[in-house]
Amino acid sequence: MAAPRSTVGASIVGPTSALALKLAAFTKLSEDDRHALARAITNVRTVDARRDLTTEGERPRFVHVILEGWASAYKTLPDGKRQIVAFFVPGDFCDLNVYVLRQRDHSIGAVSRLKVAMMSPDEMASLTVGRPGLTQALWWEGLVTAAIQREWMLNLGQRTARERIAHLLIELYLRLRTVGLTRDGGCDFPLTQNDIADATGLTAVHVNRTLQELRREELIELERKQLQIFDLARMMDGAMFNANYLHLNREGRHLDTNE
Amino acid sequence: MAAPRSTVGASIVGPTSALALKLAAFTKLSEDDRHALARAITNVRTVDARRDLTTEGERPRFVHVILEGWASAYKTLPDGKRQIVAFFVPGDFCDLNVYVLRQRDHSIGAVSRLKVAMMSPDEMASLTVGRPGLTQALWWEGLVTAAIQREWMLNLGQRTARERIAHLLIELYLRLRTVGLTRDGGCDFPLTQNDIADATGLTAVHVNRTLQELRREELIELERKQLQIFDLARMMDGAMFNANYLHLNREGRHLDTNE
DNA sequence: CGTCTGGTTGATACGACTCAAATTTGGTGG
DNA sequence: CCACCAAATTTGAGTCGTATCAACCAGACG
Numbered sequence: 001m002a003a004p005r006s007t008v009g010a011s012i013v014g015p016t017s018a019l020a021l022k023l024a025a026f027t028k029l030s031e032d033d034r035h036a037l038a039r040a041i042t043n044v045r046t047v048d049a050r051r052d053l054t055t056e057g058e059r060p061r062f063v064h065v066i067l068e069g070w071a072s073a074y075k076t077l078p079d080g081k082r083q084i085v086a087f088f089v090p091g092d093f094c095d096l097n098v099y100v101l102r103q104r105d106h107s108i109g110a111v112s113r114l115k116v117a118m119m120s121p122d123e124m125a126s127l128t129v130g131r132p133g134l135t136q137a138l139w140w141e142g143l144v145t146a147a148i149q150r151e152w153m154l155n156l157g158q159r160t161a162r163e164r165i166a167h168l169l170i171e172l173y174l175r176l177r178t179v180g181l182t183r184d185g186g187c188d189f190p191l192t193q194n195d196i197a198d199a200t201g202l203t204a205v206h207v208n209r210t211l212q213e214l215r216r217e218e219l220i221e222l223e224r225k226q227l228q229i230f231d232l233a234r235m236m237d238g239a240m241f242n243a244n245y246l247h248l249n250r251e252g253r254h255l256d257t258n259e
Numbered sequence: 260m261a262a263p264r265s266t267v268g269a270s271i272v273g274p275t276s277a278l279a280l281k282l283a284a285f286t287k288l289s290e291d292d293r294h295a296l297a298r299a300i301t302n303v304r305t306v307d308a309r310r311d312l313t314t315e316g317e318r319p320r321f322v323h324v325i326l327e328g329w330a331s332a333y334k335t336l337p338d339g340k341r342q343i344v345a346f347f348v349p350g351d352f353c354d355l356n357v358y359v360l361r362q363r364d365h366s367i368g369a370v371s372r373l374k375v376a377m378m379s380p381d382e383m384a385s386l387t388v389g390r391p392g393l394t395q396a397l398w399w400e401g402l403v404t405a406a407i408q409r410e411w412m413l414n415l416g417q418r419t420a421r422e423r424i425a426h427l428l429i430e431l432y433l434r435l436r437t438v439g440l441t442r443d444g445g446c447d448f449p450l451t452q453n454d455i456a457d458a459t460g461l462t463a464v465h466v467n468r469t470l471q472e473l474r475r476e477e478l479i480e481l482e483r484k485q486l487q488i489f490d491l492a493r494m495m496d497g498a499m500f501n502a503n504y505l506h507l508n509r510e511g512r513h514l515d516t517n518e
Numbered sequence: 519c520g521t522c523t524g525g526t527t528g529a530t531a532c533g534a535c536t537c538a539a540a541t542t543t544g545g546t547g548g
Numbered sequence: 549c550c551a552c553c554a555a556a557t558t559t560g561a562g563t564c565g566t567a568t569c570a571a572c573c574a575g576a577c578g
Contacts, residue, residue: 102510157460201416251361
């Protein structure tokens with residue numbers, strides 16, 4: 001799998017934003033597409049770590065795109081149990097098209113300090129009209145989000161604790177890699193063991209012991225919010241990880257612009 | 260919550276198809292919208308129970324709409340474990356927009372004998388062009404499908420066996436009710452205990468014992484593929500069921516046509 | 519320098535799994 | 549209509565993975 005070059009200097013809003021890099025994993029965007037994306041990022045908001053961006057029940061007015069930091073989408077039960085249903089990293093849309101619905105059925109919280117772009121329905125519309133490549137790329141983004149959700153169900157329902165955790169680490173590592181946020185085998189990893197527990201349906205205690213196991217076997221290193229994966233192949237094997245669901249192999253290459 | 264009237268005589272393809280009934284839970288479609296939907300159902304395929312409609316890895320060429328019967332979407336692991344990630348009942352799209360992707364990341368199987376309509380990308384496009392109400396209704400359908408997936412994650416990750424199973428039964432009952440396929444408290448229910456197990460991340464043995472418990476408490480009756488829910492309120496309570504995520508309260512009523 | 523959040527450890531409990539076998543149901547052909 | 553078979557459901561006994569509860573520790577921060 002061809003990893004994008006590490007792009008340390010990539011601008012947040014420029015034509016090589018995380019979003020543009022991510023969409024490039026689907027199809028080669030035109031110069032115009034990339035500039036339209038960059039221009040669409042006007043309304044930027046900063047959110048402190050552990051603050052909520054939006055909460056369940058709210059009326060959705062904007063679509064959010066992560067520019068910096070990590071966010072999580074979660075649902076809670078009356079008895080206080082909490083399930084994280086998605087993580088969002090730079091380049092991800094939190095909720096494509098939601099403004100069609102009257103109320104949100106989940107909350108979105110900042111895992112680390114966030115910079116997010118807020119886009120109105122109108123802005124989204126003017127971004128896509130007359131840009132079929134970009135439109136399809138955005139559809140792709142939505143479909144991949146749904147595919148990730150399906151894989152998480154497989155994770156929650158069928159994998160063991162160890163497999164679930166390993167799977168999550170790998171997924172996030174690969175997603176960060178496509179937007180240039182890894183450097184050889186490692187990446188920022190702001191999740192607490194509690195976050196991992198809420199995402200995998202385990203308890204924090206069990207997550208702790210399982211992480212120790214992965215460390216003991218020298219598969220990973222994880223401390224001070226830094227993750228290092230020493231042997232990706234062995235990790236993927238142990239987690240029964242199949243990257244198909246991320247659809248990162250330029251599946252829209254027939255739409256590539258050749259400029 | 261206003262349940263649609265039972266529509267025993269509703270035609271499969273007419274303007275009161277299950278699909279049209281379902282979309283009406285979002286917005287009142289125009290005469291033209293409903294006829295366009297009816298006309299779009301041309302390529303109908305019948306699939307025997309327990310046969311696959313499409314399989315993982317395949318190139319998606321069509322979008323499927325269920326006209327009759329139930330289907331499931333599932334993923335399997337190399338060690339043979341299987342997770343059902345969705346059930347589809349009449350009026351449901353199996354995979355809105357999938358043709359944007361090069362390969363499917365999950366399979367779709369017939370639970371019972373199926374009638375499905377197959378629609379090409381072109382047909383979908385000509386269905387929506389110039390019909391903003393219908394377009395938004397289809398977006399809504401996609402968003403609700405995603406919302407259901409999130410709720411299932413909450414189910415898999417945080418609820419007990421008993422809650423998971425009760426939740427699944429209620430969800431399917433309510434979904435069938437919006438397309439007129441229930442009659443006072445009961446509905447067809449073609450899932451085997453094995454299917455329920457694969458959808459809830461439990462074993463069939465445990466599903467069996469849990470169903471017995473629900474029966475013993477006179478909450479439900481389930482035999483010969485017929486489900487009866489005796490006390491929906493108590494069931495919803497016991498499952499911590501919150502119907503918000505189904506977005507059935509005509510959230511698109513501002514788009515209603517007044518003809 | 520105390521406080522707080524996140525991480526670690528130990529002991530114990532239980533919900534759900536496993537394996538194995540029996541029973542019932544539904545469908546099929548004679 | 550009955551005999552037969554496969555699929556689905558049910559039952560029992562024993563086990564295990566993960567949860568629970570309760571301390572304790574380390575580093576970050578005001």
